[in-house]
Amino acid sequence: MDDRTDVRTNQGSTERSNERTVWFNGKFVPESRALVPYRDRSFLFGDGAFDLTRTFNHRIFKLDEHVDRLYASLRALRLDPTMEPEAMKAITREVVERNRHLLAEGEDWWVGQRISRGVMKVAGDNWDHYGPTVVVECLPMPVAERAHLFESGVQVVTPSVRRTPPEALTPRTKSHNYLNLIMGDLEVRAQNPDGWAILLDMQGNFCEGLGSNIFLVRGGEVLTPRAKNVLPGVSRETAMELARGLGLPVRETDLDLYDAYNADEAFITSTSLCICPVASINGVAPAAGAYGPVTRRLIAAYVDFVGCDFVAQYLAKLG
Numbered sequence: 001m002d003d004r005t006d007v008r009t010n011q012g013s014t015e016r017s018n019e020r021t022v023w024f025n026g027k028f029v030p031e032s033r034a035l036v037p038y039r040d041r042s043f044l045f046g047d048g049a050f051d052l053t054r055t056f057n058h059r060i061f062k063l064d065e066h067v068d069r070l071y072a073s074l075r076a077l078r079l080d081p082t083m084e085p086e087a088m089k090a091i092t093r094e095v096v097e098r099n100r101h102l103l104a105e106g107e108d109w110w111v112g113q114r115i116s117r118g119v120m121k122v123a124g125d126n127w128d129h130y131g132p133t134v135v136v137e138c139l140p141m142p143v144a145e146r147a148h149l150f151e152s153g154v155q156v157v158t159p160s161v162r163r164t165p166p167e168a169l170t171p172r173t174k175s176h177n178y179l180n181l182i183m184g185d186l187e188v189r190a191q192n193p194d195g196w197a198i199l200l201d202m203q204g205n206f207c208e209g210l211g212s213n214i215f216l217v218r219g220g221e222v223l224t225p226r227a228k229n230v231l232p233g234v235s236r237e238t239a240m241e242l243a244r245g246l247g248l249p250v251r252e253t254d255l256d257l258y259d260a261y262n263a264d265e266a267f268i269t270s271t272s273l274c275i276c277p278v279a280s281i282n283g284v285a286p287a288a289g290a291y292g293p294v295t296r297r298l299i300a301a302y303v304d305f306v307g308c309d310f311v312a313q314y315l316a317k318l319g
Helices: 041-045 063-076 085-102 143-152 179-191 234-245 257-261 293-306 310-315
Strands: 021-024 027-030 048-056 109-116 133-140 154-157 195-197 212-218 221-224 250-252 265-270 274-281
Touching (some): 085 133, 143 274, 154 265, 234 250, 234 293, 265 293
Parallel strands (some): 154 274, 221 250
Antiparallel strands (some): 021 027, 021 133, 109 133, 212 265
16 A cells, blocks of 8 residues: 555544544545545546445444445446555545544444546646545435435335436446436426435336435335346345345346336335335335335344444434
């Protein structure tokens, strides 16, 4: 590990301060000093990749799996972060440790790594840093803002915006270019401020939403869209593993609105929400309601697996 990735460096450290510390291009610095030039290719073109996990009781969840997925995205984008995965993991752990004192009891972090291709060189430039821009950060989980989702369930809405087809750009790369998903989300929220957008593909089958995967339950079988058409979320994979551990059949398949309207249950998975029940899809409630028996079993298994009652964590923030 060279000195750019030496987690022992104290340059710009804000230990015990009230400002979050981030890793920014080789240093630990106060978050307010991590300034990206406006000619950074991620700002100009969305030319970068990221990954995001969370902590449970201040412990990072599945860091190995998330960093492995990050590096798979980087390889697909032909983007060299100039450090090995183990160095990225060590820096990530150090960022969480340096910010641990800012968390109150019952609070947790989102923890992420962001890498862009860096500043686009133009004649006459004099930036301090060329090469990839590398940021490792943590930020508060939006627990209070999303608490109502666990009280009443998610209201899924499918917008007219369709998911970019994998023939054009593979969704398996977690890139900084989220505009397709954002436009779907904006359309849904203009109609229903509490709506959660899940986009369909060009054939009318379910894909995914912003940072979220969808599952349907029918006849005791757990169904989810094919991995080719979505970003295979780590929380998605965790839910599938837990379902198999409970003896539930799990299948990846094409799912359309007919399947959704005839589902017994539905839920979404995401880094922050883990597993969250779905109250309705385009206004149609699942036959068993928001908290059906399979959804309850999977939530209980997830809580046991991570050693943190994330549902109680969210519900405690209800006003």
